[in-house]
Amino acid sequence: MVAQTPNDALVRCRNLAHEYGEGEARVFALRGLDLDIYAGQLTLLVGPSGCGKTTLLSIIAGILRASHGDVTVLDTALQTLSGSEKTEFRRKNVGFVFQQYNLLPELTAVENVAVPLIVAGERRSVALARGRELLASLNMGHRANARPQKLSGGEQQRVAIARALVHHPRLLVCDEPTSALDERTGHAIMELLYGVAVDPERAVLVVTHDSRVFAFGDRTAYLNDGQVVRVEARTGPRPAIAPLAKQPTP
Amino acid sequence: MLWIALKMLVGNRGKYVGMIVGVSFAALLIGQQASVFFGIMWHTTSQIREVRDADIWVMNPNVEYIDDIKPLRDTDLYRVRGVEGVAWAVKYFKGGSRARLDDGQYQQVVLNGVDDATLVGAPRDMIIGSVDDLRKPDAIIIDDLGYRLIWPDGPFELGKVFEMNDRRAVIVGVCRIGKTFQAFPIIYTRYSEATAFVPVERKVLSFVLAKAQPGEDSQEVCRRIEQQCGLRALTRKDFCWQTMYTYFTKTAIPINFGITMLLGLIVGAAITAQTFYMFTLENLRQFGTLKALGTRNSTIMRMVVFQAVLVGAIGYALGIGLSAIFGDVARSTARLAFLMPWPVFAGTGAAVLFIIILSSVLSVRRVLQLDPSAVFQGF
Numbered sequence: 055m056v057a058q059t060p061n062d063a064l065v066r067c068r069n070l071a072h073e074y075g076e077g078e079a080r081v082f083a084l085r086g087l088d089l090d091i092y093a094g095q096l097t098l099l100v101g102p103s104g105c106g107k108t109t110l111l112s113i114i115a116g117i118l119r120a121s122h123g124d125v126t127v128l129d130t131a132l133q134t135l136s137g138s139e140k141t142e143f144r145r146k147n148v149g150f151v152f153q154q155y156n157l158l159p160e161l162t163a164v165e166n167v168a169v170p171l172i173v174a175g176e177r178r179s180v181a182l183a184r185g186r187e188l189l190a191s192l193n194m195g196h197r198a199n200a201r202p203q204k205l206s207g208g209e210q211q212r213v214a215i216a217r218a219l220v221h222h223p224r225l226l227v228c229d230e231p232t233s234a235l236d237e238r239t240g241h242a243i244m245e246l247l248y249g250v251a252v253d254p255e256r257a258v259l260v261v262t263h264d265s266r267v268f269a270f271g272d273r274t275a276y277l278n279d280g281q282v283v284r285v286e287a288r289t290g291p292r293p294a295i296a297p298l299a300k301q302p303t304p
Numbered sequence: 305m306l307w308i309a310l311k312m313l314v315g316n317r318g319k320y321v322g323m324i325v326g327v328s329f330a331a332l333l334i335g336q337q338a339s340v341f342f343g344i345m346w347h348t349t350s351q352i353r354e355v356r357d358a359d360i361w362v363m364n365p366n367v368e369y370i371d372d373i374k375p376l377r378d379t380d381l382y383r384v385r386g387v388e389g390v391a392w393a394v395k396y397f398k399g400g401s402r403a404r405l406d407d408g409q410y411q412q413v414v415l416n417g418v419d420d421a422t423l424v425g426a427p428r429d430m431i432i433g434s435v436d437d438l439r440k441p442d443a444i445i446i447d448d449l450g451y452r453l454i455w456p457d458g459p460f461e462l463g464k465v466f467e468m469n470d471r472r473a474v475i476v477g478v479c480r481i482g483k484t485f486q487a488f489p490i491i492y493t494r495y496s497e498a499t500a501f502v503p504v505e506r507k508v509l510s511f512v513l514a515k516a517q518p519g520e521d522s523q524e525v526c527r528r529i530e531q532q533c534g535l536r537a538l539t540r541k542d543f544c545w546q547t548m549y550t551y552f553t554k555t556a557i558p559i560n561f562g563i564t565m566l567l568g569l570i571v572g573a574a575i576t577a578q579t580f581y582m583f584t585l586e587n588l589r590q591f592g593t594l595k596a597l598g599t600r601n602s603t604i605m606r607m608v609v610f611q612a613v614l615v616g617a618i619g620y621a622l623g624i625g626l627s628a629i630f631g632d633v634a635r636s637t638a639r640l641a642f643l644m645p646w647p648v649f650a651g652t653g654a655a656v657l658f659i660i661i662l663s664s665v666l667s668v669r670r671v672l673q674l675d676p677s678a679v680f681q682g683f
Contacts, residue, residue: 108680117596118677138600145598156593156679160315161308172305173599217597229680 063090064225064257065114070123071280072109083109085280086123093224094254096247096270099261101277107261108229110277114259115148115227116140128224145174149218151247153230155210157202163213164189164198170221181220188216192246208239215246226250228260232267244270305599309607312587313614319583323576323615323663324622327656330572331623332630334565335644335652339631341561342648343641348551349544350482351398351416351490357424358513359522361543362393362529365536368554369547371486373399375507376535383533384512389525393514394419397498403454403489404467411454413468413489417498424513426492432460433477438494445477450489468501483641485551569655576619577663580612584667588674595676608668616660624652 072084083106091097091114099107112118113125116132117140125132128147135143149170150156157166167185172178189198192212202210211231218226228247232240244267247258260267268274272292276284314320352361352370362384364374384393397417402410418425418438426435431448438445451460460478467473473493481490493501499508514537516525522539529537538546552558584591591604631642 112677112680115596117679118675141595141598141600144596148598150593150596150679152593152679156589158308158312158590158593160311165308165311169308169594170597172308173594173597173603178307 062092064093064128065089065091065259066124066126067110067114068124068126070110070113070120070125072106072113072118072121082280084113084120084123087277087281089275089282089285091257091259092273093257095272096258096260098268098271098274099259099277100263100268100274103263105277106280107277111227111229111259111261115150115225116144145170146221147224149221149223149226151211151214151218151226151228151231153233155202155207155214155234157210157213157217159202162199162201163194163205163209166202166213167216167220169217174221184220185216188220189213192216206239207235208242211235211239211243212246215243215250219250224256226256226258228258230262230264231260232262232264237266240264240266305603305607306610308594309610310614312590312607313583313611316583316586319579319586320615322579323583324619326572326575326579327616327619327659328623328626329575330568330659331620331652331656332626333568333572333623334655335624335627335648336630337561337564337568338648338651339627339642339644340640341558342645343631343643344485344557345548345551346643347483347641348485349547350484351414352540352543352547354427354481355396355425355513355540356428357422358394358515359540360390360514360516360526360529360537361540362512362514362533362535362537363510365534367536369550370398370543372550373510375505376509376512377507378509380509380533380535381512384514384529384535384537387525387529387532389517389520389528391515391517391520392422393512394422394424395495395509396425396511396513397495397508398510399498399502399508400488401468401491401501403473403491405454406466411466411489413450413491414484414486415468415498415501416490416492417495418492419513420494420496423494427479427481429480431478431480433462433475435477437476438492440474440476442472442474442497443476443493444473444497445479445492446475447481447490448478449483449487450491451475451478453487453489469503471500473501565655569658572655573659573662576615576659577666580615580663581666581670583611584608584670588671589679591671592674592676592679595674596679601672604671605668608671609664612660612664612667615663616656620653620656623656624649627652 067087067089070084070087074081074083099110101107113120114127120133130143132140164182164185167188168181171181171184186198189195194209194212197205197209205213232243235243248270250258272288274286275282364376367374381393381395384390399415401413401415403413404410416425423435423438426438427445433445437443462475464475465472484490516522526537526539529535595604628644631644634640635642
């Protein structure tokens with residue numbers, strides 16, 4: 055891998071702090087944290103429960119405003135954006151993968167995948183066609199018309215990943231994507247995410263407890279008590295995983 | 305995005321049906337009770353509307369409605385005839401009497417005495433017999449519902465006899481008239497006969513029925529009659545309104561029906577608003593996910609309002625439709641007062657709109673307050 059400087063970072067966090075509650079009940083989730091996340095890499099955020107991983111993920115994804123500090127994503131200072139500007143920013147640039155998949159149970163798999171495009175104002179027929187193509191590329195074409203409750207956990211997570219990718223976001227944030235899956239399925243999901251991450255234009259940020267997936271991290275940031283205590287870069291070769299076939303840009 | 309809102313709504317079948325049932329129930333109760341109320345109000349004016357020949361009713365200045373009989377002097381008829389613009393004026397008797405039936409039973413009846421010469425005020429829709437037969441001695445015409453009240457079985461028969469005030473009355477016709485507020489049989493006879501069917505009183509003239517000359521404005525003629533005769537004169541339409549107004553303001557009818565309608569509104573609103581709110585709470589994860597994915601608050605609001613409006617529209621259609629079916633069935637099988645004019649549709653619609661607004665406001669507020677970062681906290 056080529057050595058990277060902070061200027062190459064897709065996400066830059068500087069002196070980031072966040073607190074919940076007030077007065078006696080105030081809890082510091084992040085305490086002056088610095089972190090860079092680079093495109094073309096899969097970055098893992100690991101650490102014990104309550105160390106601030108999810109708070110950091112939410113701030114970087116633009117759905118939570120940091121109490122202090124700066125976070126720059128794709129050269130945009132998120133703390134300067136209004137609520138509606140952040141919504142717009144997320145819609146264009148961020149894909150989400152959730153621990154519990156968060157698929158809409160009333161929609162079929164392909165309809166779920168199409169949601170971000172529809173949110174962006176795309177016509178339904180076009181969005182569904184793109185969703186179908188993407189599901190096919192993830193070997194889920196045969197399940198396109200199934201509702202989430204008819205899908206296995208691994209299948210649901212594949213649909214969720216397709217939904218996160220369909221609008222070609224530059225940043226993919228994943229919250230414990232394998233923790234609800236068995237080892238084999240979790241491995242397959244991480245392979246899929248890794249295939250996405252090798253795209254040089256995109257960064258993938260994964261919050262995880264699951265030590266089984268540590269091998270997939272190009273960089274691993276260890277958090278403790280609201281601070282990054284250590285960042286490890288991969289020393290060995292990257293996993294031999296074929297990149298995901300490129301989808302047409304909307 | 306609205307198709308997603310639609311899928312979310314119909315996907316949760318139990319709640320979807322529950323909300324529609326809530327709105328339908330409210331619309332049914334409000335629409336049905338309002339229609340019965342309007343029906344009763346309409347029935348109070350039935351005997352005014354039956355007098356189709358005359359367009360002006362002249363009465364004692366203290367009379368407030370059709371059954372409020374305060375007699376006039378006989379000379380008042382001639383005074384009315386002398387007013388400019390009056391084409392003709394005739395006597396009209398209205399009162400109550402007791403019919404003694406051949407089995408010795410008594411039945412309260414409403415007695416209408418029409419002008420002996422012209423028969424103005426006589427019924428027009430005859431089922432059996434002829435209006436002209438009223439000119440025969442002791443002749444009366446009875447309404448069909450009244451006939452059935454006295455003689456429930458068998459076909460209508462002419463020549464049946466009963467007594468009123470110890471005088472013989474012979475049925476020469478059966479007519480069909482609009483249902484009245486009181487359920488008593490309605491008897492039509494000549495004025496001279498009618499005054500004999502009731503105990504003797506010094507003054508017996510209930511109303512003077514008049515007609516404005518062609519080209520004369522009835523309202524203006526009424527004003528002249530009031531000015532010159534010191535009596536109260538109302539056009540047929542105004543007398544209907546005056547009668548309904550009196551029943552509305554001086555009886556407990558509107559309060560009773562109003563309470564039932566209010567209960568329908570409260571129960572319907574409670575069921576619908578609570579179910580819709582619960583539905584929204586159950587979908588918070590989905591709304592949160594949509595917000596995280598970049599859906600604007602305004603879009604989310606439109607989705608919630610769309611769901612509420614859809615539920616309201618379907619519930620309203622079902623409720624008002626069931627009201628109409630109820631009215632149609634009940635009218636054909638019973639003496640139920642039921643009328644569905646446009647204010648019933650509009651009023652019920654306004655009530656449903658209130659329910660929908662209430663439901664939407666509660667739900668929209670909850671969704672808009674939702675922090676999208678909650679999607680990472682497994683809410």
